[in-house]
Amino acid sequence: MFSNNILKRGLVLLGCGKMGSALLSGWLEQGMDPKSVWILDPKPSDWLLSIGVRVNEMLPDDPAAVLVAVKPQMMGEALPRLQRFGSATTLFISVAAGTPISAFEDVLGKSTPIVRAMPNTPAAIGQGITALIGNGRATEKDVAEAQSLMAAVGQTLVLQNEQQMDAVTGLSGSGPAYVFLMIEALAAAGVNQGLPEDMAMQLAQATVAGAGALAIHSGESAEQLRVNVTSPNGTTQAALEILMRNESGLPQLLDQAVAAASQRSQELSNG
Ligand SMILES: NC(=O)C1=CN([C@@H]2O[C@H](COP(=O)(O)OP(=O)(O)OC[C@H]3O[C@@H](n4cnc5c(N)ncnc54)[C@H](OP(=O)(O)O)[C@@H]3O)[C@@H](O)[C@H]2O)C=CC1
Ligand SMILES: O=C(O)[C@@H]1CCC=N1
Numbered sequence: 001m002f003s004n005n006i007l008k009r010g011l012v013l014l015g016c017g018k019m020g021s022a023l024l025s026g027w028l029e030q031g032m033d034p035k036s037v038w039i040l041d042p043k044p045s046d047w048l049l050s051i052g053v054r055v056n057e058m059l060p061d062d063p064a065a066v067l068v069a070v071k072p073q074m075m076g077e078a079l080p081r082l083q084r085f086g087s088a089t090t091l092f093i094s095v096a097a098g099t100p101i102s103a104f105e106d107v108l109g110k111s112t113p114i115v116r117a118m119p120n121t122p123a124a125i126g127q128g129i130t131a132l133i134g135n136g137r138a139t140e141k142d143v144a145e146a147q148s149l150m151a152a153v154g155q156t157l158v159l160q161n162e163q164q165m166d167a168v169t170g171l172s173g174s175g176p177a178y179v180f181l182m183i184e185a186l187a188a189a190g191v192n193q194g195l196p197e198d199m200a201m202q203l204a205q206a207t208v209a210g211a212g213a214l215a216i217h218s219g220e221s222a223e224q225l226r227v228n229v230t231s232p233n234g235t236t237q238a239a240l241e242i243l244m245r246n247e248s249g250l251p252q253l254l255d256q257a258v259a260a261a262s263q264r265s266q267e268l269s270n271g
Helices: 004-009 018-029 046-050 072-085 101-108 121-125 140-151 164-173 175-192 197-217 222-229 235-243 250-269
Strands: 011-014 037-040 065-068 091-094 114-118 128-134 154-158
Touching: 004 140, 011 018, 011 072, 018 037, 018 046, 018 121, 065 072, 065 140, 072 101, 091 101, 091 140, 101 114, 114 140, 114 164, 121 128, 128 140, 128 164, 140 154, 164 175, 164 250, 175 197, 197 222
Parallel strands: 011 037, 011 065, 065 091, 091 114, 128 154
Antiparallel strands: 114 128
């Protein structure tokens, strides 16, 4: 699953917070040798120090790949430390929201192969989805290398152009938060209808997980699956009349939410 290139020359992870550790857990779960991974992070967690990866040690001379997972606001401070790897041989992969490939080229040089990627946190359990796009210098092999690293933690897809990354960020990068909010809200609604909290949370979690799995595995469209739950004049119809209200329903709210996240991604790109 992991190329010999990565296993032999090593992978550097710059920043190991929520996204970096989600990726790292997924890789270790998939059999990545912890000794092939070098982490740079100012305040490593106890978990990070306990799993056998190399934390804040001297870096290899010519790592196969550097994966950048610091906040966009920290990039200016963090990236120059790795400028010496800007070359034709180390592949840079960034998962930073709203940080265009050109910002990496400015620091690392245009001759550096760079892949911009947008994963999401279900990567921690191998169920993420990552969209990727390479710069002019990234070969098909470079993009495939980045893709195979991300494929270890879920699905991958290659974008047609970098402009699509803002919409991807608003949809699948931030999307898990919308779904977690849905779980919180469903559970709270169950409590309001008289259920104990733990029972309401169990029902909400299993409903969202089961519906998601059915949407992927049934071969039917989400629309048809929704219709299948909705008996004429039954309970679901009563709820959907509220959720699908013209102009103030869930579809409109989600449209506004994804648009706001995409716009924020664009703003971050503009500095
Ligand atoms: N969270 C998510 O769901 C997703 C995040 N992303 C992207 O991933 C990146 C990281 O986000 P996230 O993991 O949420 O953020 P976190 O703040 O959780 O992680 C960033 C990590 O980088 C560390 N760090 C700060 N400065 C440096 C430095 N100079 N050198 C090395 N490490 C440093 C931070 O340490 P400290 O906390 O001590 O400052 C922290 O551990 C962002 O660019 C984000 O846009 C992309 C997709 C999804
Ligand atoms: O909220 C953020 O900016 C990051 C990017 C996508 C998910 N989390």
